[in-house]
Each structure stands twice: as C-alpha cells, then as structure tokens.
Amino acid sequence: MSQTKDILVDGVWRNNVVFSQMLSLCPALAVTSAATQGLGMGLATLAVLIASNALVALLRGLITDEVRIPAFVLIIATLVTIVDLAMNAWLHELHKVLGLFIPLIVVNCLILGRAESFACKNSVALSALDGLAMGAGFTLALTLMGAVREIAGSGTLFSGAAMLLGPAMGALEVRIYPGDGALVMILPAGGFIVLGLMIAAKRTLDARKSAPRRQAATAANATSPVATAS
Amino acid sequence: MKPSDHTTSLPASSLTARLGPLLELAGGKHALVLGGFSLVATLLLAVAYGLTKEPIEQSALEDLRHSLEQVIPASIHDNNPAADTARLQINGVPLLVYRARKAGQTTGVAFETSRKGYSGEIRLLMGIDESGKLLGVRVLKHTETPGLGDKIEVSRNDWITRFTGLSLGNPPEAQWAVKKDGGPFDQFAGATITPRAVVNGIRDGLRLFASHRQALLEDAPK
Numbered sequence: 001m002s003q004t005k006d007i008l009v010d011g012v013w014r015n016n017v018v019f020s021q022m023l024s025l026c027p028a029l030a031v032t033s034a035a036t037q038g039l040g041m042g043l044a045t046l047a048v049l050i051a052s053n054a055l056v057a058l059l060r061g062l063i064t065d066e067v068r069i070p071a072f073v074l075i076i077a078t079l080v081t082i083v084d085l086a087m088n089a090w091l092h093e094l095h096k097v098l099g100l101f102i103p104l105i106v107v108n109c110l111i112l113g114r115a116e117s118f119a120c121k122n123s124v125a126l127s128a129l130d131g132l133a134m135g136a137g138f139t140l141a142l143t144l145m146g147a148v149r150e151i152a153g154s155g156t157l158f159s160g161a162a163m164l165l166g167p168a169m170g171a172l173e174v175r176i177y178p179g180d181g182a183l184v185m186i187l188p189a190g191g192f193i194v195l196g197l198m199i200a201a202k203r204t205l206d207a208r209k210s211a212p213r214r215q216a217a218t219a220a221n222a223t224s225p226v227a228t229a230s
Numbered sequence: 231m232k233p234s235d236h237t238t239s240l241p242a243s244s245l246t247a248r249l250g251p252l253l254e255l256a257g258g259k260h261a262l263v264l265g266g267f268s269l270v271a272t273l274l275l276a277v278a279y280g281l282t283k284e285p286i287e288q289s290a291l292e293d294l295r296h297s298l299e300q301v302i303p304a305s306i307h308d309n310n311p312a313a314d315t316a317r318l319q320i321n322g323v324p325l326l327v328y329r330a331r332k333a334g335q336t337t338g339v340a341f342e343t344s345r346k347g348y349s350g351e352i353r354l355l356m357g358i359d360e361s362g363k364l365l366g367v368r369v370l371k372h373t374e375t376p377g378l379g380d381k382i383e384v385s386r387n388d389w390i391t392r393f394t395g396l397s398l399g400n401p402p403e404a405q406w407a408v409k410k411d412g413g414p415f416d417q418f419a420g421a422t423i424t425p426r427a428v429v430n431g432i433r434d435g436l437r438l439f440a441s442h443r444q445a446l447l448e449d450a451p452k
Contacts (some may be wrong), residue, residue: 067260078271082278089285183420
C-alpha cells in the first residue's frame with residue numbers, strides 16, 4: 001500500500017512533471033494563458049497517459065531494449081491518433097473544444113518519459129496508477145499556472161469553463177476584478193515569469209519541509225531520474 | 231539477404247531455421263519487433279480511419295450547416311444553402327458559394343474568406359444579401375492567442391455580431407477599419423492585429439461581392 005501512496009505523492013507533488021522534472025514545458029507555457037485551457041490540456045493528457053502507460057506495460061515483454069524508443073513512439077502516436085479520430089467521430093462537441101490539445105499530446109515528452117522510466121519496468125496496474133498520478137500532477141501544475149496568469153492578465157478565473165466542461169461548470173467562471181489586467185501575463189513572457197516563480201515556490205516549500213532531515217532529502221534527490229530535454 | 235539457390239524448394243520452417251542466425255547477426259530480431267509493431271499500428275489506424283470516416287464527414291457537414299444558419303437567416307430562404315452551391319473562379323481563385331433562395335429567387339449568398347491574423351489564417355464565413363448588406367459573419371477557424379484574440383468567436387464575445395446589417399457604403403469603404411486606424415470598429419485591449427484582420431477580411435469579402443455580384447448571385451446562362 002505504501003508503494004501506491006509513494007507513486008501518488010511522487011506524481012502529484014514530489015516529482016511533479018512541470019515543477020520538478022521540468023518536462024513538457026512547451027505545452028505548459030503555451031496553453032496556460034487561462035485556467036480553463038490548462039485544465040483542458042491537463043485532463044486530455046491525463047487520459048492519454050493512463051492509457052499509454054498501461055499499453056506500454058502490457059507490451060513490455062515483446063519490446064526489445066534496442067528498439068524500445070521507436071516502439072514507444074509508435075504506440076503513443078497510434079493511440080493518440082485513434083483517440084483523436086474516435087473523439088471527432090463520436091464526441092464531436094468535446095472534440096471541438098479539446099481537439100486543439102490532442103495533436104500536442106503526441107509530441108509531449110511527459111508521455112514518452114513515463115513509458116521509458118516507469119511503464120516499461122512495472123506492471124500494468126502500477127503503470128496506470130503512475131499515469132494517473134503524473135497526469136494529475138501535470139493537470140495541477142497547468143491549472144495553477146493558468147489561474148495565476150489569468151487572474152493577473154485578464155482579471156478573470158476559469159472563463160470559458162462552461163464551454164469546456166459543460167454548463168454546470170459555468171459557476172466556476174469568476175471575475176476577480178473589473179477591467180483588464182497586465183497584458184504581459186497572458187503573453188508568452190508571462191508564462192516564463194509564472195513558471196519561474198512557481199518552481200522557486202515549490203523548491204522553497206520542499207526545502208522548508210525537509211530541513212530537519214536534509215540528509216535524507218539529498219540522498220533522494222541524487223536518485224531521482226534525470227530529466228531529458230524537452 | 232543472402233541469395234540461396236535452394237531456398238525456393240525448402241519448406242518455410244527450415245528456411246527460417248537457416249536464416250535465423252543470419253537474422254540474429256544483422257539485428258533482424260529488432261527489425262521484426264519494430265516491423266511487427268508498425269504493421270499492427272498501421273492496421274489499427276486503417277480500421278479506425280475506416281470506422282470514423284463517415285461520422286466525421288457527417289459532423290463536418292453538420293458544423294457547416296450550423297455556421298450557415300448563423301449567417302443566413304431562415305426567413306430569407308426556403309432551400310438548403312449547404313447543398314445549393316456553386317464553384318466559381320474569381321480572378322483565378324476558386325470560390326465556393328452557398329446560395330439562399332426563396333421561391334427560386336436568389337436572396338443571398340454565403341462564402342468563405344480568409345485573412346492572415348496574428349498567428350495564422352483566420353477563416354471567416356460571411357453571408358450577404360442580394361443588395362450587398364451583411365447578413366452575418368462568423369469565424370470558422372483561427373489560431374489567435376487564447377484569452378486575447380479569441381474574442382472574435384461569437385461564443386466568447388458578441389463583437390462579431392455588430393457587423394450584421396453593415397455594407398460597403400455603411401460605413402464608407404475608406405472607414406472600414408478598427409478605431410486605432412481611424413475607423414469605427416473596436417479593437418480588443420491588447421489585441422489590435424486580430425480585429426484588424428477580421429475587419430479587413432470582411433471588407434475584402436464585401437469588395438469581392440460588389441465586383442462580382444452577378445456571378446455570385448446567378449449561374450451563368452448555359
């Protein structure tokens with residue numbers, strides 16, 4: 001049971017994709033001009049990540065080490081393309097809203113990263129759980145970044161939520177203050193500023209929490225997987 | 231692969247047995263794994279494409295009809311403009327025109343026009359009545375900055391609806407511009423390029439209608 005908890009804490013917070021592994025920064029910067037967008041991209045990625053992790057874990061016995069990377073890319077690209085086609089055909093309304101994000105998921109190194117560093121060495125169940133945890137962490141990071149940028153840049157929060165998540169979620173849409181905010185925050189520069197501040201905040205929080213047992217933290221840091229270039 | 235004069239007459243199993251070590255040597259096992267995956271992936275994609283082709287085309291048609299409904303009011307036609315189309319060549323550029331008719335008489339047309347926005351093409355669908363007045367304009371597709379330029383979508387802002395009823399003389403042609411350029415149309419805070427592109431795109435569409443009115447409204451006599 002503690003392994004389950006470990007995977008969850010790792011994915012959502014300790015080893016967060018964006019704030020700790022610094023993976024998938026491209027979509028993280030690009031779509032977070034508003035909280036709803038971040039949430040949408042996060043949820044779409046979450047769903048694909050669970051499926052791709054489970055699939056890679058299922059097929060891991062068949063894939064030889066030398067060709068694993070192209071095999072993973074093939075599996076992920078096929079999966080995403082089928083999801084894209086199926087959504088367009090049978091969930092057309094949802095596809096119109098999320099459709100923009102789906103092609104971005106294929107080139108999302110978070111998916112390949114988890115296939116390579118977790119799913120190809122673990123069982124299907126654990127890999128799906130890892131996908132859930134990492135996807136939730138990604139969603140959290142993107143929604144947080146989107147929320148901060150939207151409040152600072154547009155003065156609203158979760159605008160357009162009804163369009164993405166259904167009319168019931170319209171209640172989420174809030175105007176924090178009248179008028180427009182600082183434009184720079186919804187432009188790409190604002191993405192970098194907010195990302196930097198959030199990484200700094202997480203490091204400060206982590207350092208404060210682990211100060212009494214700094215020894216252990218240093219050891220844990222040394223064994224955490226090295227982030228590959230995005 | 232090494233050619234062998236006996237292989238054709240040998241059963242398949244002994245062929246693989248003979249070639250096995252050779253394949254191993256050349257990394258053939260990896261090639262087989264990757265080749266197998268590619269084959270299965272291709273099959274799956276072909277099946278998925280085949281299954282989804284028709285529903286996707288259906289939804290695209292549905293989307294088109296929905297957009298047409300927004301730029302051609304139901305009151306001015308009794309036909310189905312989505313099916314009543316004409317392919318024209320305007321200055322060498324192909325143009326697909328949707329015609330609205332009432333009792334056989336053309337009452338209006340709709341066509342697509344596009345203009346380069348802040349990041350990529352903005353595709354507009356505009357409906358114009360036979361006198362040259364705008365019945366409505368909608369953005370079909372764009373890749374403008376979310377939260378900034380996307381206010382041109384009717385679902386986010388009613389900005390695009392204010393063009394309804396305007397024409398090339400109202401406001402005068404020279405004044406078809408956003409406020410920043412001396413015209414009467416609002417730009418958005420922080421986004422001038424996107425609304426400017428839409429205003430210019432609509433103006434271009436109206437000009438096209440004015441100079442090719444006859445061809446747009448009526449089929450050339452056969």
